[in-house]
Amino acid sequence: VDEFTGRLMPGRRWSDGLHQAVEAKEGVAVREESQTLATITIQNYFRMYEKLSGMTGTAETEETEFHDIYKLNVVVIPTNRPVRRVDKHDLVYKTRKEKYDAIMEEVERQHKRGLPVLVGTTNVEVSETLARLLKRRGLKHEVLNAKYHQREAEIVAQAGQPGSITIATNMAGRGTDIKLGPGVKKCQVCGIKSREAPFGQMVEAPDLTPQQIKELKCNEDPPCGLVIIGTERHEARRIDRQLRGRSGRQGDPGQSVFYMSLEDDLMRLFGSDRIARIMDRTGAEEGEVITHPWVTAAIGQAQKRVELQNFQARKKLLQFDDVMNKQREVIYSQRLYALEGGEELKAEAQRMIDTAVEHLVDTLLADYDDPGQWDRALIDTEFLQKFLTSIPGVTDPAVIKTRDELLRAAQKAARDAFQQKLGYLRDVEAKVGATNLGEQALSHVTLGVIDEKWKDHLYDLDQLREGIYYRAWGQKDPLVEYKQEAYEMFVGLMNDLQTTFAERWLKLQIEIGPPRGGPSQSVTGPIGGQPKKQGPMTASKPAADGLVSSGNPPPLPKPEPGFAPNPYAGVGRNDPCPCGSGKKFKKCHGAAA
Structure with missing residues (x-):
């Protein structure tokens, strides 16, 4: 459960063994750590779009971040109707208990006036606490959090009825026009009336002049309408504005006020000393409330500091993800070839095989400058083991004299083997009556290798990220170190990916599935071997000795230990x-x- 929004997050698991510890404690089956298959930050996901725009009622406080991250400017649009909501100064108490007592008194007072009350909380725990306090006072109320999220629409729809009390986390009901029930709104809305316009349009125009609208005030004090009570300030002013904005929509009357204590997280971490001095200066006693523009301004400054701190954290996260983003673009471009198929995929596959061959040649010749020192028998054996390909003339020093000649001969042999494999698949197509079997097999092998290697690479990058900050102890910039090591790991990934693809493609065998009860019918390639695999098409992975894996059935998985329910x-x-x-x-x- 997200403690801030109060929403369930199915599929999410805690990391570092915490989830397994909770599973063991609760007596359910303990599952292993989840493995990341693909990852991207929200910022880089949005950057993939050519055009970006958005609309929200709370963008103004995040103007700097929108400009720095997305290069977007924020434009404020005037409200459709004048805002008549009264936003009161914050009420600050010394202890949390005094604050809760004051909230209960205010809720009960507004309830007796017949006004609807919406109490906003920062997390589920506070909403449960307030619900218990209201129950003790015998006040009927609704709680909107993770336990009752299925009834959210119904509860929010009733939140504007006379005398209703709703406790909600900061996510519930935001952006909703909560309709006020009969008797809640006691005067006209700024003299604004609807009238028909040409072409069937509806226009909203005031009967009063702008000056008269400014002078028009609610006759009641405190005003009527929906009452918003905040139990504490959030870390971001944006969420406070969302809470206030649930009242006074479309010109309706309303009021909002925040209750705070020096024991609140925001005050304790960022603003309590300054506000405590103000309270001492004003002579506030135990149980006494302080409300002053200075206090509201000090709380606003504390929120700005938290917002800046959170922004810096998001910016640092984005800088780290930018490193992975470059790698992601390369991998996903190759993955796109595999998904789309066609001649582009065949050209990309040949390029990968050429690169894999070149990498193997460089590895075998790394310790030898003189061709006379080459172990030619080893070179021939390695190519035969890895790619099931023999290089003509490799054992004869008179035929292949230099590294470039060896590379050209090896790449030509690999290309010939690639074309032979496509021809072999065309023969299989003719036997089984299939179509595009070669392209499907090529796409299948390419996708399998890319996804497998990328998944392992993401795990390695996660491990690197966890420990990279310790480099700061050695007077090194963790971000620079991360960029260098991530690049080296990516080079290794590409070499491994290309080599594995070449091995699996050149060793590919297809088994034609037999009818039920009938003997199996195998089709072998240009080079022998009849691996027994299940299904109509499989890419056999190389075994430990580098040759095609045998057809023995895989061992049955060990049964997991059972737990009593x-x-x-x-x-x-x-x-x-x-x-x-x-x-x-x-x-x-x-x-x-």
């Missing part, structure tokens, strides 16, 4: 105990948990 799994601490005692779970069977 836990009858209390998923029961919350404050939920009724399933045993039927009527007690809370934490006071009954959950006491020992």
Whole structure:
């Protein structure tokens, strides 16, 4: 559960063994760590679009980040109707208990006036605490968090009814025009009326002059409309504005106020000393509230510091992802060849085989400057083992005299083997009546190798990221070190990818699946070997000795250790105990948990 939004995140797991520890504690099957198959940051994902634009009610506070990351300017559009919501100064208390007591008093007071109240919380835990306090006072209310997210639309729709009390996390109901029930709005909306316009359009025009609209105020104090109560300030002013913006929409009246204490996370970490001095200067006693423009300004400064800190963290993350982004573009361009197929894929496959051959030649000749010192028998054996390809004349010093001659001969032999494999697949097509079998097989092998190697590379990069910050102890820039090592790892990845592709493609064998109960029918390639694989088309991976793997069936997986089902799994601490005692779970069977 995301503690900030209150939403469930299916498929997400904690890292570093924490999830396995919780699974063991709860008596469910312990699963292994998840493996990343593909990753990209939101910023680089959006950068892939040629054109970018967006619309949100809270972009102004993030103007700098939009410009720095996306090179986008923020333009503020005036509201459709004048805003009549009254945003009060923050109310600050010394302790969290005093703050909660004051919130309960305000909720009860507004409830007696018959006004709807929306209480915004920063996390699920606070929403549960406030729900318990309201229950003690006998006030009927609705809680909107992860436990009741299926009823979100229904709860939000009723949040504007007279006397309703809704407790919501910061995600619930934002951007929604909460309709006010009868009797909640007690005066006209700024004298604005609708009238018909030409071509069937509806226009909104005030009957009053702009000066009269400015002078028009709600006759009630405090005003009518939806009451927003914030239990604490969020780290970002943007989310505070989203909470306030649920009231006073489309010219409706409303009011909003934030209750805070010096024990709140934001105040404790970023602003409590300065505000505590202000409270001492004003002589605030225990249980006494302080509200002053200075306090609101100090809290705003604390939020700006947090926003800047979070922005710097996102910017640093983007700098690291930019390194991977260059590599991602190369890998995905090759993957696109495999997906689209055609002549481009065949040309790319031949290029990969040529590069793999060149890499093997360089590896075998690395220690020899003089061709007379070459171990020609070893060169012939290595090419035969890796690519099932023999180089004509490699053992004769009179035929192949230099590295370039060896490379040309090896690449020509590999290209011939590549074409032979395509011809072999055409023969299989004719036998089974298939179409495009060669292109499908080439795409299948290419995609398999790319995905497998990229997945392993992402794991290696994650391991590198985890420890790279320790380089700062050696007076080195972790980002520069990460760029250098990631590049070296990527060069190794490309060499490994090309070599593995060449091996698997040149060793590919196809088995034609037999009818049920009938004998299998194998079709062998230009070079022998009948690997027994399941399915109509498989790419055999090289075995430990570098040759085609045998047809022995894979060993059965070991059974996972069983666990007895836990009858209390998923029961919350404050939920009724399933045993039927009527007690809370934490006071009954959950006491020992």
